Amino acid sequence: MNRRLLSLDALRGFDMFWIISGEGIFHGLANAIMNKHRLVRNPTDWTIATDQSLSGLERLLIGISNQLHHSPWNGFSFYDMIFPLFIFISGVSMPFSYHKYFQETNSADKTSAKKKLYRALIKRTLILILLGMVVNGLFQWQGYEQTRFASVLGRIALATFFAAVIYLNFSFRAQLIWFSAILLGYCAAMLLIPVPGHGAGMLTPEGNLSAYIDQLFLPGKLHRKFYDPEGLLSTIPAVCSAMLGIFTGQLLKWDAPAYPPKKKAWLMALSGLLLLAAGLAWNSFFPINKSMWTSSFVLFAGGWSILLFSLFYYIIDLSGFQKWTKPFLWIGTNSILIYMAAHGLVNFESTAQFIFGGLIRQVPADWQPALLWTAVLVLQLKLLQVLYNKKWFLKI
DSSP states (O other), X not given: OOSOOHHHHXXXXXXXXXXXXXXXXXXXXXXXXXXXXXXXXXXXXXXXXXXXXXXXXXXXXXXHHHHTSOOSSBSOOHHHHHHHHHHHHHHHHHHHHTHHHHHOOSHHXXXXXXXXXXXXXXXHHHHHHHHHHHHTTGGGOOOGGGXXXXXXXXXXXXXXXXXXXXXXHSOHHHHHHHHHHHHHHHHHHHHHSOBTTTBTTOOSTTTSHHHHHHHHHOOBOOSSSSOOTTOSTTHHHHHHHHHHHHHHHHHHHOOOTTSOHHHHHHHHHHHHHHHHHHXXXXXXXXXXXXXXXXXXXXXXXXHHHHHHHHHHIIIIIITOOOGGGXXXXXXXXXXXXXXXXXXXXXXXXXXXXXXXXXXXXXXXXGGHHHHHHHHHHHHXXXXXXXXXXXXXXOOO
16 A cells, blocks of 8 residues: 555644644633633533533533643643654654665665665754754744754654664564663663652652753753753653554555455554553553653553544545545645744734734624634635645645
8 A cells, every 4th residue: 555645644634733723713712611601711620510501512612622731740631642643643654655665676776775765864854853943933042041952843853763763774573672662761761760859760840850861961941940841851752652653554554465454444443442551551650741751651642643543544545535634634734834834933813813803803802712713724724725736745
């Protein structure tokens, strides 16, 4: 199977939707509902089931909004899954992107192909690291100490680079060994290596080993007071988030008559459930935590990622229900571009206010933020639709 997976682009677009405008829409709706009923938000309550004044739809909207917040420290929310899901998707695409390399039979051709791949990988990694710093405000230069060098795009770059190196150079069995060794080694390091002033196994924001490494070696400014959520040591287990995607991509490309595509979809779903169980089991002594990107977090987030992908794959690629995916395809095929545009390069809010402000002001004030973010989404989708139709894609 070498054809492009629509489900992969659609899932990438679904993932990005939430951080470019989706969260703004649902937070706006939830805040309007809360104000209407004079309620105080409780981010730990999915349904606010104790308040009988809310309708089922209102509870659902508030519940979705609550899930669009990162967990304060330990724990897991839908918002915590967005980042590892993107890295997972990048991993799924690798067996399809690099299949020509494995088809080379002549050793000289294979050596030449590998050199080209490494040059492309290194170039992509450096560009993404640079773009991540640009999103952080690099060109607003306020001095070395006020510049944040770690970034979301930087972690994507490094995690996918090292995952690709492992994939290109090792057998599937060896890849599994690498995967296990990284997660077990990271867990052992975090629990057993003492941090000066705190001791070993202190998994608090200020006392964990990953934060200590960031304080010692991460250049520039930390995103949080004691650590950076995209820091140095915690990037290592993120490689395994990409490797879970690589394993999934290899399963899809596996030519086995006994495992037709629908059977593979069910096998992926089962794998996702097993990863969720394994993550929960590991959580008992190494908690699920996005900021530290713990080993249990890798498995738990990976389980949800595989379940979501198997659902999209079954519905879109196998069952043929594809028309509804168009907006997600527009987003997913230009994901890096829209991420950068929505995170500082383009002021979509001001543009939406300029174009639609008169209409938005016709509704009660509590509902205006939700409408404004809906207008932002309309502008973003229109831009991405034009780029998609012209086949203009930012490829790195």
